[in-house]
Amino acid sequence: MTPRHLSDAAEALGPLLAPLDPHELPALMRNRVPKLVRGAGSRDLPGWAGLREALADGTIPRRYFRLMRDNAKVSEMFFSSPEALRMERIDQLLGGGCSVLLDRLDRSMDPLRLLTDGIRAWLGEYVTAIAVVTTGARGAFDLHYDEEDILVLQVEGTKSWQLFAPTLRNVLKQGPAAPMPQGAPLLEVDLHAGDMLFVPAGYWHQCTNRAERSVHYSAMIMPLSVNHVVKALHERLLADEEWRRPLGRSGGDSADEAALKAHLGDLVESLSLAELRRARLVRGRAPDGGSAD
Secondary structure: OOHHHHHHHHHHHHHHHOOOOHHHHHHHHHHOOOEEEOOOOOOOOOOHHHHHHHHHOOOOOHHHEEEEEOOEEOOHHHOEOOOOEOHHHHHHHHHOOOEEEEOOHHHOOHHHHHHHHHHHHHHOOEEEEEEEEEOOOEOOOOOEOOOOEEEEEEEEOOEEEEEEOOOOOOOOOOOOOOOOOOOOOOEEEEEOOOOEEEEOOOOEEEEEEOOOOEEEEEEEEEOOOHHHHHHHHHHHHHOOHHHHOOOOOOOHHHHHHHHHHHHHHHHHHHOOHHHHHHHHHHHHOOOOOOOOO
8 A cells, every 4th residue: 555545545534533543553453452432523424314314215225234123133024115125114113122234334325435445545454334223222232242353433322332351362254153251341331422442353242222322333344364365275276177076086095185285285385465365355345246255
């Protein structure tokens, strides 16, 4: 990333992350310690009224919309027709204690695109943005942890967070599950509009809502991991006609084993983390389609 591009990213991120300086992001990710940043105002991010309008006019595709209640997804039959979402019904369900989750908002809303593109510029890592809208006493999910590092931006209402220390040092998708935490929370804090909270991957957390509606955005930061390296090796191995054949049938197990080990060594030697990271970011910036994971 050139100095000019970093300067542009810092200028775009400044109003969204203030008073956190974008230059602090690499250290924040490296240290992976929770951080609370008190702020003020809405950070120029839309509240529920703006999100509702974007849902109603199709700016946010309905496939990125989820309605949750008691930690479970609500069936679409309760709030949609074949043609469109029934916004008046969603208002009723939201007012009755359901939660709205909106995925991949950086693909459809400019303020969230500025946020994720700016973070990508600083970290060189894949980032996506989601929104969580709640009205009930509970949050959208029970006590859990995420495999991503999360930057939480509260824009409307108040949300109470409890954070517990990780019970597994490093968590990964397809990796071992972390055991439930024991004892008191590591941090208990109320987020008000304008506040920010960094929740590193693996930290158990649970949210509860206050009386009014709460809206927060989460920048989900997904670094390159060994899973991506293994996937790249797997894809390259499958692309080779020679190694799609049954093993052990021609020269026997010993011959195939020696040849396969040599070939895997060549593949590992050809790997470049910088190239994998660039390819992942390009896939992540696609206007639509599958996640970079």
